[in-house]
Amino acid sequence: MFNGLYIHFPVLAVMVLFLGAFLVVIFGTHAKNLRRVIAITAATISFALIYALIKPVMLDGEVISYWMGNWEPISGYALGIGYEIDGLNLFFALLVEATILLSGLYSLRYMERDDYLDRYYTLYLMLSGAVLGLVLTGDLFNMFVMIEIMTFAAVALTAFRNWTAGALEASFKYLVVGSAGSSFVLAGTILIYAQCHTLNMAQISSMLCGSQGLTPTTLLAFGLLFTGYGVKSYIVPFHPTAADAYTAAPTSVSMLFSGMVNKAGVYAMIRMAYVIFQAMGIPAVQTLLVLIGTVTMFVGVTMALAQHDFKRLLAFHSISQIGYVITAIGLGTALGLTSGLFHAMNHTLFKGLLFLCAGAVLYSTGTTSLDKLGGLSKKMPKTTILFLIGAFSISGLPPFNGFASKWMIYQSTYAKAMETNNIGFAFVTIVALVVSVMTLASFIKVTQSVFFGQVTPAAANAKEVPFAMRLPMWIMAIACVLGGVFYDKVLVWLLNPAASAALNVTNYIDKMMGDGYAATAGVQNIEAHGATLSFWNPVMWLILFVVVFFAVGLVVVFGKGTRGKVLEESEGQEIEAKYDSFFGGEKALPSHLGGSDLFWGFKHNWKGYFHFMQRMHSGVVNDYALWAVVGGAFVILYTFVFLR
Amino acid sequence: MEILIALVRILIYPGLLFVAVGGLLLAGIDRILVAKMQRRVGPPLVQPFYDFFKLMGKETIIPHHANRTAYLAAPVIAVVSLAVTMLFIPLGGFSAVSGTADLIVVLYLLTIPAVCVIVGGSASGSPYAGVGISREMVAMMSYELPLVMVLLAVAKKVGSLSLQAIVAYQFQNGCMLFHWSMIPAAIALLLVIPGEAGVQPFDLAEAETEICEGTLAEYSGAPLGMFELNHAMKIFVLTALFTALFLGGIDTGIVPLNVVITFVICGVLVWLCCSLPHAICARLRIERLFKFYWTIVAGLAALSLVLAWFGL
Numbered sequence: 019m020f021n022g023l024y025i026h027f028p029v030l031a032v033m034v035l036f037l038g039a040f041l042v043v044i045f046g047t048h049a050k051n052l053r054r055v056i057a058i059t060a061a062t063i064s065f066a067l068i069y070a071l072i073k074p075v076m077l078d079g080e081v082i083s084y085w086m087g088n089w090e091p092i093s094g095y096a097l098g099i100g101y102e103i104d105g106l107n108l109f110f111a112l113l114v115e116a117t118i119l120l121s122g123l124y125s126l127r128y129m130e131r132d133d134y135l136d137r138y139y140t141l142y143l144m145l146s147g148a149v150l151g152l153v154l155t156g157d158l159f160n161m162f163v164m165i166e167i168m169t170f171a172a173v174a175l176t177a178f179r180n181w182t183a184g185a186l187e188a189s190f191k192y193l194v195v196g197s198a199g200s201s202f203v204l205a206g207t208i209l210i211y212a213q214c215h216t217l218n219m220a221q222i223s224s225m226l227c228g229s230q231g232l233t234p235t236t237l238l239a240f241g242l243l244f245t246g247y248g249v250k251s252y253i254v255p256f257h258p259t260a261a262d263a264y265t266a267a268p269t270s271v272s273m274l275f276s277g278m279v280n281k282a283g284v285y286a287m288i289r290m291a292y293v294i295f296q297a298m299g300i301p302a303v304q305t306l307l308v309l310i311g312t313v314t315m316f317v318g319v320t321m322a323l324a325q326h327d328f329k330r331l332l333a334f335h336s337i338s339q340i341g342y343v344i345t346a347i348g349l350g351t352a353l354g355l356t357s358g359l360f361h362a363m364n365h366t367l368f369k370g371l372l373f374l375c376a377g378a379v380l381y382s383t384g385t386t387s388l389d390k391l392g393g394l395s396k397k398m399p400k401t402t403i404l405f406l407i408g409a410f411s412i413s414g415l416p417p418f419n420g421f422a423s424k425w426m427i428y429q430s431t432y433a434k435a436m437e438t439n440n441i442g443f444a445f446v447t448i449v450a451l452v453v454s455v456m457t458l459a460s461f462i463k464v465t466q467s468v469f470f471g472q473v474t475p476a477a478a479n480a481k482e483v484p485f486a487m488r489l490p491m492w493i494m495a496i497a498c499v500l501g502g503v504f505y506d507k508v509l510v511w512l513l514n515p516a517a518s519a520a521l522n523v524t525n526y527i528d529k530m531m532g533d534g535y536a537a538t539a540g541v542q543n544i545e546a547h548g549a550t551l552s553f554w555n556p557v558m559w560l561i562l563f564v565v566v567f568f569a570v571g572l573v574v575v576f577g578k579g580t581r582g583k584v585l586e587e588s589e590g591q592e593i594e595a596k597y598d599s600f601f602g603g604e605k606a607l608p609s610h611l612g613g614s615d616l617f618w619g620f621k622h623n624w625k626g627y628f629h630f631m632q633r634m635h636s637g638v639v640n641d642y643a644l645w646a647v648v649g650g651a652f653v654i655l656y657t658f659v660f661l662r
Numbered sequence: 663m664e665i666l667i668a669l670v671r672i673l674i675y676p677g678l679l680f681v682a683v684g685g686l687l688l689a690g691i692d693r694i695l696v697a698k699m700q701r702r703v704g705p706p707l708v709q710p711f712y713d714f715f716k717l718m719g720k721e722t723i724i725p726h727h728a729n730r731t732a733y734l735a736a737p738v739i740a741v742v743s744l745a746v747t748m749l750f751i752p753l754g755g756f757s758a759v760s761g762t763a764d765l766i767v768v769l770y771l772l773t774i775p776a777v778c779v780i781v782g783g784s785a786s787g788s789p790y791a792g793v794g795i796s797r798e799m800v801a802m803m804s805y806e807l808p809l810v811m812v813l814l815a816v817a818k819k820v821g822s823l824s825l826q827a828i829v830a831y832q833f834q835n836g837c838m839l840f841h842w843s844m845i846p847a848a849i850a851l852l853l854v855i856p857g858e859a860g861v862q863p864f865d866l867a868e869a870e871t872e873i874c875e876g877t878l879a880e881y882s883g884a885p886l887g888m889f890e891l892n893h894a895m896k897i898f899v900l901t902a903l904f905t906a907l908f909l910g911g912i913d914t915g916i917v918p919l920n921v922v923i924t925f926v927i928c929g930v931l932v933w934l935c936c937s938l939p940h941a942i943c944a945r946l947r948i949e950r951l952f953k954f955y956w957t958i959v960a961g962l963a964a965l966s967l968v969l970a971w972f973g974l
Contacts, residue, residue: 395729395785402729406781415777416770428766432814432823441971444818448810451769455806458773459799462780466795470784472727619800619948623956 024074025082028103028111028154031067034060035118035147039140046136054126057139061122061146065115068108068150075108076515081529083156091531096218102156102530105519106293109359109512110153110285113366117277118146120370120490125270127486128377132268138178145171145274149282156530158207158294159217161286165203165250169196172279175271176263188259188266191639195259198646199249206242209235219294220530223523227296237661240297241654243290244306248649251283253344254314255645257337258635261321264333269377272329276336276373277366284340284362288347288355292520298350302660305442306653307348308431312446315341319456320624321631323617328376328386328468331460332369335412338453339365345446346427349434356517357426360508364419364501368411371494375405378487379468382480388464393473397480402469404491409465411498413458419501424454463616676753678745684925685894686710688901688932695937710894717887725880727787736782737881737888743774744895751899752829752906754920765813765823768903772858775892776802779867782889783877794876797948798860798867804955805857805864808850811963815847816907818970825906832911839908843974847966848908853959855900855935857951859893863943864951897936901928 038060046053074080082103089098103111122142129138148167155161173196177189211217213235214225226236252260260280264272287307297303318338325331343365346358378401379394380386395402411418414425428447435443501508519526524536621628634641671677689710697704724730749759750768757764780798783791816838817823820831828838838844857864868876875881878889905927912923946954 393727414770415774416767421770425766429823432817436818436821444814444967447814451810452807455803458777459803462799465781466784470729471787616796617800619952620803622949623952
């Protein structure tokens with residue numbers, strides 16, 4: 019009955035979101051519930067439209083091409099704007115849609131105390147539509163337009179709670195650095211257009227890699243686009259604005275940022291490096307991506323160790339995890355790409371969950387400062403469990419999903435190291451493993467200072483958050499567990515189609531430009547040497563789960579334990595602000611008191627590095643803009659030196 | 663049937679029961695050896711069993727500030743995860759479960775007990791535990807780097823991240839310990855074991871004299887017993903891992919005899935990396951511990967890694 023109808027779904031999904039944004043403006047200014055209904059309906063319809071594409075695209079391996087206004091290519095030249103959905107787009111679109119819907123559900127209660135909510139929902143839908151459009155489009159300039167909408171909606175949302183300290187400042191930084199990134203993208207797009215006289219990505223791909231090869235102009239365009247998309251995915255050295263923006267934005271928006279905005283940047287990088295330029299076979303490009311990815315993951319996690327604000331800590335972890343993704347996709351192997359995509363997906367799930375936990379803490383206590391919070395596990399037991407699931411997932415403890423993807427990443431980096439006999443990749447594996455331990459350590463710090471310990475005054479009146487807020491958290495937590503246990507299913511249903519779509523460039527070109535187009539242009543698929551991956555038996559894990567739950571349940575339910583009594587003298591007394599001896603972060607960094615810092619033993623040995631990092635993250639927007647420009651210059655220089 | 667076999671493996675051999683009994687025996691050996699070196703008589707070999715069963719029967723007190731679920735669940739998860747780790751380690755040449763990259767699985771499973779100690783201590787809400795957590799975490803970051811490098815060095819030498827392949831390689835080419843390029847890595851792993859198991863001089867997290875057992879300060883009764891068991895099991899698992907990595911080529915043709923030999927080697931290793939340092943060293947400071955692991959031990963491991971890379 020719906021045969022063939024689904025080719026309209028992608029464009030409708032984007033339109034529904036933008037339409038929702040305008041409807042909220044028109045009807046939702048005073049009608050409180052109407053605007054909620056509009057926003058959630060738009061998000062749900064869009065969600066359903068994209069998830070309906072799993073069957074044809076992921077399982078049947080179709081590629082949907084859609085020409086707006088039916089402007090099909092004329093004598094081999096693409097004129098109109100085209101949408102092209104293969105496994106890779108759809109994979110990212112699925113992540114984007116899940117983030118949109120869950121964040122929307124969470125916003126309903128979370129944002130209820132704010133004013134001007136019509137603007138919030140408008141911007142939220144604009145941001146969602148822009149990211150979805152960016153991911154689905156097959157047109158380079160359309161991509162730039164979507165990046166612009168995305169950046170400005172994101173800037174406005176960052177400043178939404180503009181009465182809080184730092185919100186305006188953060189959004190201004192975001193604006194400056196984000197615009198610099200957009201300018202890089204625009205410049206790159208212009209150069210490509212000048213060279214190829216077309217903006218369709220499939221056609222550009224066939225032209226750049228077929229007859230012409232890489233000319234100096236296209237090399238420069240590569241450097242510019244790489245930098246521009248790098249800014250959008252917040253890799254080092256473009257990251258410091260991200261930390262500020264994630265902290266200042268409302269938490270449901272922080273989740274959007276880490277769940278889909280930086281994934282859009284990652285998607286654009288994959289699309290550019292694998293498909294448009296087909297550059298992943300070149301060792302120099304692999305080295306560039308792996309180098310930047312490794313630096314990103316290390317800088318992100320070490321900065322996170324120094325934080326003393328819940329959301330800021332999560333922001334730095336976002337940066338660090340994107341480093342893993344970039345490293346994995348930079349390997350240029352099928353296994354690397356698959357594991358990178360898997361980690362991107364897992365990052366969306368567990369980081370979304372963690373941000374929502376931070377939001378729940380903020381909602382019920384009014385602060386996210388690690389120094390002030392404490393003992394929330396007694397007040398908010400359900401949030402504590404959710405947080406622990408998220409924390410174990412991001413730290414990569416088996417059997418959660420973070421473990422499965424990290425495990426694949428280590429395998430792929432080490433396989434690459436053995437294959438190329440390059441000790442550099444072994445070093446990358448070591449860094450990745452150590453970063454994972456540091457991630458764990460930093461989340462233990464959060465667990466210890468927010469959820470366990472004694473109840474602090476700030477947390478004294480906290481209450482469990484309403485079910486409407488916990489629902490999206492539960493969905494993500496369950497997905498975290500299922501993704502770790504049944505990762506072979508995820509691999510077959512989602513990741514393999516996505517990875518093979520990225521590697522199958524000729525198919526991408528042919529579906530858009532007509533059969534045989536790629537062959538006439540002389541395009542060949544990238545040769546990706548993928549190591550084969552075998553699984554261990556998930557039944558084993560299931561049994562293990564049963565055993566653990568049985569054992570724990572037995573102990574917890576029947577374990578007879580007498581509650582310790584509070585000693586007489588401390589009863590009725592106001593408890594001191596925790597044991598304020600061992601908390602602190604950046605500001606406590608120069609202190610020589612060993613006890614004032616949870617990671618003192620570590621930081622003491624690295625004090626040069628930490629002092630340097632503290633100086634670098636000055637908070638001055640001029641510095642950050644300089645970083646972005648220097649980063650861009652480095653990438654362009656590198657491109658010209660090593661890719662010629 | 664598959665489920666039944668898996669359950670037997672997890673619960674009896676080579677899982678929970680086997681590791682628990684073996685670990686407690688090794689703990690007994692350790693105590694006797696330390697006593698001998700300190701010119702004491704020492705407890706009987708089965709003293710850890712007495713201790714364990716006595717603790718199981720004692721009253722469990724949950725501190726007022728504690729989170730009950732996490733406080734009680736942490737020791738159980740620690741013990742179960744160690745039992746599972748043993749499934750991946752080849753004993754006498756064969757592991758119960760094998761996969762392509764189980765070396766990394768083992769690495770991660772080995773972090774879970776430490777995390778459980780931290781979470782449990784954290785959940786108890788005690789300030790002493792707070793200090794213990796801080797130390798345990800830094801210690802974890804310290805020994806993880808050399809451990810990773812040792813594992814990768816061995817993996818490079820063999821060309822596979824699979825433990826089964828590593829043992830098979832040793833059957834063919836002789837024990838890893840007798841390849842001279844791997845000797846620094848073996849020494850590094852010997853130095854990692856006491857750190858990972860938290861025995862003196864690396865027992866900062868549980869320093870009785872300074873911070874009252876640190877992470878375990880509030881624990882009593884059965885959960886404390888579980889943590890003691892966890893400690894004993896961890897020593898067994900780590901020494902068994904060393905045996906598999908560096909002495910995996912010993913083969914008599916009879917699997918049970920191989921397992922017995924493995925256990926004897928574990929006993930010798932316990933003397934070398936637990937009893938000996940315990941008897942002769944004083945406790946380190948935390949930043950010294952970090953420095954020690956990231957310079958000397960990591961340097962040894964890196965030496966092996968580089969040598970392996972050049973095909974030596």
